Amino acid sequence: MKRTLNLYALTWRLPIIFWQLLFFVGPLLFMVAISFFVVKNYRMTEAFELVNWQKMLSRNYFWDSYWYTLFIAALSASVAMLLAFPAAYALAFRASEGLRRWAIFLLIIPFFTSYLVRTFAWYVILAESGVLNAMLGYIGLGPFRMLNTSFGTIVGYLTLTLPLVVILQTVSMANIDRTLVEAARNLGCRPLATIWRVVLPLSKTGLIVAALFCFILSFGDFVAPFYLGGSQEPTLPILILDTTKSGQQWPRAAVVAIVMMLTLFVTAFAAIALAYRKGSGAR
Template identity: 85%
Template sequence: MTKRLDLYALTWRLPIILWQLVFFVGPVLFMVAISFFVVRNYRMQPAFDFVNWEKMLGRGYVWDSYWYTLFIASLSAAIAMLIAFPAAYALAFRASENLRRWAIFLLIIPFFTSYLVRTFSWYVILAETGVLNALLGYVGLGPYTMLNTHFGTVVGYLTLTLPLAVILQTVTMANIDRTLIEAARNLGCKPLATIWRVVIPLSKTGLIIAALFCFILSFGDFIAPFYLGGSQEPTLPILILDTTKSGQQWPRAAVVAIMMMLTLFAIAFTAIALAYRKPKGAR
């Protein structure tokens, strides 16, 4: 009976296993393999040579791009979470259920449009003769340079991640038991203290997962730093593109991609461990 159950479970799991092998494990192993290839006369040739790893890991600009990408992705994820939290709190605890449904629907709508189109729309807003500078001009401020700056990059990242952060936070906080919040208030807990001591601990898992998604999307994004940031300080995705254009150096680009994947794996596993870690004394 146990063997039959195991075979039955394996049968249903097989499509997922095959999907992961074909579309994830296979490409990753291939990318690791080509990182040891060599390029001669603009053609990749199979080899087992560490020259690509030595050249890429030994160059300062690669590490400058790495630390900058890590910093700007972390910053944008933190900003997205801070902006999303008040909106999600209002939708979860202040808005009616019907209004919450409509708000989530409206937050999903931007994903129906190409992210590239949404990014280009910021040109009209952030340009020196754009909408934002025109509004600032009415109060005697500006014009400010916002395109081709770190600010432009962060704005592009928020375009991608902010709606998702609001949705995930709203869904998480909407599932909190209201009686726990009422109990905290009855015991004299002030609103800010209730948020800090009750709401945030109870929604810890969802908040960490939301922050993780924001970081992953920002860390691997190419469009925002290229079109709004102007590649003034290249991120790792831009470095991959530049490397492939430089003599068809796909093996060296694979080294950068592996660096990105290892970083994301480390951060993802750490975040998930923190999200599901039980408090001390809990069983």
């Protein structure tokens, strides 16, 4: 009976296993293999040499791009979490069930359109003669340079991630037992203290997962730093593009991609371990 149940479970798991092997593990192994190839006369040649790893990991521009990408992705995740929390808290604890459903639906609508189109729309808003500078001009401020800066990159990242972060935070906090929040208030806990001692610990898993999604999407995004950031400080995705254009150096671009994936794997495992670590709970 036990053997039959195992075979039955394996049968239902086979499609996802096959999918992961075909579209994730296979391409990943191929990319790792390519990183050891060499380029001669603009053509890749099968080999097993460490020259691509040595050249990329010994270059200052690679590490400059790496630390800048890590920093701006972490900054984007922090800003998104801070901006999303008040809205998510209001939807979770102040809004009715019907209003919350409509709000989540409206937050999903931006994903119906192309991210590239939404990014280009910011040109009209962030340009020196754009909408935002025109509004600031009425109060005697500006014009400010917002395009082709790190600020523009952050705006692009938030365009991609902020609705998702609000949704994840809302769902996480909406599942908190209301009696615990009410008990804290009845015991004299002030609103900010209730959030710090009750709401945040009980929604820790969802909040960390939301921050992780934001970091991953920002870390690997090419559109925002290229079109809104102007590639002034190239991120790793832009470095991949520049590397492939420089003598068809796909093996060196594969090195950059592998370093990115390793960074994301380490970050994801650390975040998940933190999210599901058992603590003392609300106090």
